[in-house]
Amino acid sequence: MTATTTSPEPTRRDFLYIATAAVGAVGAAFTLVPLIDQMNPDASTVAAGAPIEVDLEPIAPGQVVTVTWRSKPIFIFHRTPEEVAQSKAVKLSSLIDPETDAERTKPGHEPWLVVIGICTHLGCIPIAQQGDYGGWFCPCHGSHYDLAGRIRKGPAPTNLVIPPYEFLSDTKIQIG
Numbered sequence: 001m002t003a004t005t006t007s008p009e010p011t012r013r014d015f016l017y018i019a020t021a022a023v024g025a026v027g028a029a030f031t032l033v034p035l036i037d038q039m040n041p042d043a044s045t046v047a048a049g050a051p052i053e054v055d056l057e058p059i060a061p062g063q064v065v066t067v068t069w070r071s072k073p074i075f076i077f078h079r080t081p082e083e084v085a086q087s088k089a090v091k092l093s094s095l096i097d098p099e100t101d102a103e104r105t106k107p108g109h110e111p112w113l114v115v116i117g118i119c120t121h122l123g124c125i126p127i128a129q130q131g132d133y134g135g136w137f138c139p140c141h142g143s144h145y146d147l148a149g150r151i152r153k154g155p156a157p158t159n160l161v162i163p164p165y166e167f168l169s170d171t172k173i174q175i176g
């Protein structure tokens with residue numbers, strides 16, 4: 001007949017098992033953080049060209065914000081209905097680099113203009129909501145861009161460049 005022992009009180013050995021299990025759980029919690037962190041691209045990866053997501057929710061109508069993608073400034077302009085209407089009304093024949101407003105925005109997201117913030121003349125960074133056409137003004141040599149980032153006056157030969165981007169939802173875009 002085999003004798004079985006029951007121990008109503010936790011023995012020292014039980015306590016050791018419990019203590020070891022607790023340390024194991026804490027250790028797992030600490031190792032999880034660096035793992036999750038590694039899943040986000042680090043600064044050098046982003047600078048090298050990883051896509052970035054931008055939450056549009058905080059950008060009010062009429063506001064322009066600048067984010068950085070591939071070490072370049074990207075202007076995101078939340079245009080008001082009046083600004084969209086004004087931009088759509090521009091005659092193509094009056095443009096140096098003819099492009100319609102629709103060609104410079106995404107269907108269904110007309111208020112949003114996303115352009116690379118580098119002057120197409122010699123690469124200065126234009127100033128938002130300045131100049132004769134309400135878009136950007138480049139102070140280096142006097143280029144004026146309109147509400148769709150189209151060159152209207154000055155030495156810049158072409159419109160501000162549109163980066164590759166897509167809408168992930170009505171309030172979020174991915175650039176790159």
Ligand code: FES
Nearest residue numbers: 119121122138141
């Ligand atoms: S670099 Fe902008 S006008 Fe020359």
